[in-house]
Amino acid sequence: MTEDAAWSALFAELDSWAAAGKRLDFWLRDDDATVPSTQLDRLAALAERFAIPVLLASIPLLAQESLARRLETAPLLRPCQHGTWHRNHAPAGEKKSEFGLHRPLPEILAEVIGGRQRLRELFGDAFLSVFVPPWNRIHPDVAAELPQLGFAGLSCFRNFALGPAGGPRLVNTDLDLIDWHGGRVGRQPGELLAEMVQTLAIRRMSPEPNQPFGLLLHHHDHGNAAWDVLTNLLTRLSGHAAVAFSGPDALFGAATYLATDLD
Known part of the structure; x- marks a missing residue:
C-alpha cells in the first residue's frame, strides 16, 4: 500500500468510528529513558506542541539525576518504572524477559521494589506508579503481585493479558513506531498506517x-x-472528530497517585 493510500484508508476508518459514535483515545508511551538528550528535548517539544502527555518509562538503576532535573521543565513527560536494570534473564532460545519466572519470585519482587524506591527518590511526586516491563513481557504471576507493591497500572503490548490472579489496571500499547528487525529505524509510513487501520477496524467492530x-x-x-x-x-489525527489525545493520568486514574503511599 502506498503512503497516500494508507492515509486515505486511515481517515476512512476514522470516519467510520465517528459515524458509529465511537471515540479513539490516542496516547503515547516512550521507553528506555535514562538521561537528557536532544532526542528527549524533541519528544518534550512534540508533547507541548500537541498538548499530549507521554508515559515515559525510565530504567530505575540506569536513570540519572540529570533526567529528573530535565523533567522538572517537561511536565508532559510523565515518568514511570521500566523494569529495574533492563536485563534479560531468559535462557538462550527464549524471548528476552526481565520478569519471567526465571528466578525465584521473592527475588524478582525485591528487585521491583528496589527499582520503585529508586525512581521515587529520583522523581518524587512526579513518579507515576505504572510498571512497564522491558520487552513488554512479564509473567502473569509477577503481574498479579504488582498492586501489593504499590503499582496502580501496568502497560505491555497489544495482546498481553493478565492471568486469573489479576493485577493492576492494564493499558497496553498497540503499535510500535520502530522496525526492530530492519535496523532499529522508524517504520515505513505505509506499513505503519496499514497496521493501524487493521487494528482499528477490528476494534471498531468489537462489542x-x-x-x-x-x-x-x-x-x-x-x-x-x-x-x-x-x-x-x-498533526493529522489532531484534526479528526473521532480522535482525542489522552495521557497516563486519564488512562490509569487517580489511583496512580494513591498507590505511591504504599511504601
Whole structure:
C-alpha cells in the first residue's frame, strides 16, 4: 500500500468510528529513558506542541539525576518504572524477559521494589506508579503481585493479558513506531498506517467499550524519518472528530497517585 493510500484508508476508518459514535483515545508511551538528550528535548517539544502527555518509562538503576532535573521543565513527560536494570534473564532460545519466572519470585519482587524506591527518590511526586516491563513481557504471576507493591497500572503490548490472579489496571500499547528487525529505524509510513487501520477496524467492530490506542516510542532510536512520521501522524489525527489525545493520568486514574503511599 502506498503512503497516500494508507492515509486515505486511515481517515476512512476514522470516519467510520465517528459515524458509529465511537471515540479513539490516542496516547503515547516512550521507553528506555535514562538521561537528557536532544532526542528527549524533541519528544518534550512534540508533547507541548500537541498538548499530549507521554508515559515515559525510565530504567530505575540506569536513570540519572540529570533526567529528573530535565523533567522538572517537561511536565508532559510523565515518568514511570521500566523494569529495574533492563536485563534479560531468559535462557538462550527464549524471548528476552526481565520478569519471567526465571528466578525465584521473592527475588524478582525485591528487585521491583528496589527499582520503585529508586525512581521515587529520583522523581518524587512526579513518579507515576505504572510498571512497564522491558520487552513488554512479564509473567502473569509477577503481574498479579504488582498492586501489593504499590503499582496502580501496568502497560505491555497489544495482546498481553493478565492471568486469573489479576493485577493492576492494564493499558497496553498497540503499535510500535520502530522496525526492530530492519535496523532499529522508524517504520515505513505505509506499513505503519496499514497496521493501524487493521487494528482499528477490528476494534471498531468489537462489542467491548472504547479502548485507548497506544503508540510505542523509543526516542533514543528515532531518526529524522521516525520523527517525521510521528509529527505527521499527530498533526493529522489532531484534526479528526473521532480522535482525542489522552495521557497516563486519564488512562490509569487517580489511583496512580494513591498507590505511591504504599511504601
